[in-house]
Amino acid sequence: MLFHVKMTVKLPLDMDPAKAAQLKADEKALAQRLQQEGTWRHLWRIAGHYANYSVFDVADVETLHDTLMQLPLFPYMEIDIDGLCRHPSSIHADDR
Numbered sequence: 220m221l222f223h224v225k226m227t228v229k230l231p232l233d234m235d236p237a238k239a240a241q242l243k244a245d246e247k248a249l250a251q252r253l254q255q256e257g258t259w260r261h262l263w264r265i266a267g268h269y270a271n272y273s274v275f276d277v278a279d280v281e282t283l284h285d286t287l288m289q290l291p292l293f294p295y296m297e298i299d300i301d302g303l304c305r306h307p308s309s310i311h312a313d314d315r
């Protein structure tokens with residue numbers, strides 16, 4: 220199942236810079252592993268915002284929830300999710 224996920228990161232302004240840097244490095248490592256595995260299909264920065272639009276390919280909603288909760292930045296994110304299904308006019312037959 221495909222899900223469009225918007226993640227907006229809101230780190231506390233007074234967070235220790237070293238802790239913030241470690242969280243971002245850990246987030247990057249996991250995000251890149253999930254991309255290599257095919258779970259995190261797309262990752263786009265939203266221009267002008269500390270936020271991204273992503274597409275996740277997971278078995279079900281529970282798996283999406285568990286995956287998002289693993290993210291090191293999860294406690295500092297606002298997350299909006301939309302379920303995706305194939306558009307009848309799409310030419311991309313492999314999108315489902």
Ligand SMILES: O=C(O)CC1=CCC(=O)O1
Binds near residue numbers: 246270
């Ligand atoms: O910077 C972000 O939008 C949050 C994030 C997701 C994956 C990553 O490496 O950072």
